[in-house]
Amino acid sequence: MNDHYLKKLDRVTAILTQLQSKPIVRAQDLAQKFEVSVRTIYRDVKTLENAGIPIVGEAGSGYSLMDGYKLPPVMFTKEEVLSFITAEKLMQKFLHQSLGNHYQTAMEKVRSVLKYSDKNLIENIEKQIDVYNYHPKTEDNIKNVIPIILESIAEKKQLTMEYKTMDSKISTRTIEAVGVFFEFNYWYIMAFCTLRNDFRQFRVDRILQIFKTQNPFLQEYGQINDYRKSGNGNKTTVKLLVEKKIMNHLVNSKKYYGLIDEVDTENGVELTFETEWINDGFPRWLITFADYATILEPEILQTKLNDLLIKISGKHK
Template identity: 85%
Template sequence: MNDHYLKKLDRVTAILTQLQSKPIVRAQDLAEKFDVSIRTIYRDVKTLENAGIPIVGEAGSGYSLMDGYKLPPVMFTKEEVLSFITAEKLMQRFSHQSLGTHYQTAMEKVRSVLKYSDRNLIQHIEKQIAVFNYRPKTEDSVKNIIPTILESIAEKNQLSIEYKTVDSIVSQRTIEAVGVFFEFNYWYIMAFCTLRKDFRQFRVDRILQISKTQNPFSQEYGQINDYRRNPEGNRMKVRLLVDKKIIGHLSNSKKYYGLTEEIETDKGFELTFETEWIDEGFPRWLITFADYATVLEPESLRTKLNDLLIKISAKHT
């Protein structure tokens, strides 16, 4: 069997896996995934149909397996099995506690369909992989909180939550969840708050109570990154000149605080931000490397930074 037919066999098998795992699969998406023409995908689908696989759909719309059709368990390669082990270790350390039990159950099902040799491989190698995590452990007041949030997104129904702010102020909110994300050691919900009539981030461990309602979303939402990259609110432009020796340590945090432009100059890196956190969050972040940075604008940030330094100095002298 030559290389061409081996590639086709691998691709056709992968297309079958896609059909098993998704309700609708578009030819255009498959063509992009496997870097082939759409016409090639049409031929691959025809190959599956000729092999007796009942595929519903047609070119130009999408493909799916006939409802109720069952296929034998998918066989995993050795590389895929090894990736499962690594993923499991990461999930044990970084997954939210409301997802951990469900993931463990899912992995038990995956292990049950592995060949004996692959199960033996897992047993020997899993103790050789370690993931060290130094994030603070948080305890949620609500069981299965993230699955509840994800169900509300899928069903497009509002959530009712009791939320405690960083100042320990408790309020009742009705929200329309857009998505969840993990950042800086915490899980957050990005949602439209019906009380504020605006998009807000809610830290999951500060939710005291949560319940799904029967009220549908008031509008359609895009992907979560659409809202995180373009947050609503009053944003202020900030420009900093940062020493080159420290810039590498800001690679992740600078994006979080609204970096829009970065220019290297002879004196250092000139960073431009658009931030909503000019009063508290931004100056407290800036103070962690203030000895390597100069505030170019606005003047109000210099004032806030100086006031914060005076408070810190007074408290520790």
């Protein structure tokens, strides 16, 4: 069997796996995933149909397996089994506690369908992999908070919650959750807040109570990254010239503080930000590397930084 037919066999098998794991699969998405033409995908689907797989749908719309059709358990390659072990170690360190039991149960089901040799492989190698996390996990006030949030997104139902703000004030909010994300060791909800009539992000560990209502969403939402990129509130453009030798220390934080452009110059790296935190958050971050940076604009940032330095100096005389 030549290389062309081996690739086709691998691709057709992978398409069958996609059909097993999703309610509907578009030919365009498959073509992009496997880096082939849409016409090639059509031929691959026809190959599956000729093999007796009952596929519902047609070219141009999407494909799915006939409801009720069952296939034998999926077999995993050795490389996939090793990736499961690594992923499990990562999840043990970073998984939100409200998802922990569900993930553990899911992994037990995965292990149950592995070949005997693969089970031995896991037993022999899982103690040789570890992930070190130097940040303590945050503790939730309630159980199953993220599953409740995800259910509300899937069902497009509003949530009502009691939330403790940064200054320890408690407020009741009705929100329409767009998604959840993990950043700087905390889980957040990105949501439309009906009280503020705008998009907000809420730290999950500050939720005191949360309930899924029967009220439907007021509007349709896109992907979570659409809202995280656009942000909300009034933004200020900031430009800094930073020495190249410290750029490695800013890899993660610069994006958090609104980086939109980065240009290498002879004198350093010119960073452009759009930030909502010009009055407090941005100056406090800048002070951590201010001796390696020059403020190009705006002047107000220089004023804010100087005021902060004077305040710090006065407290530590």
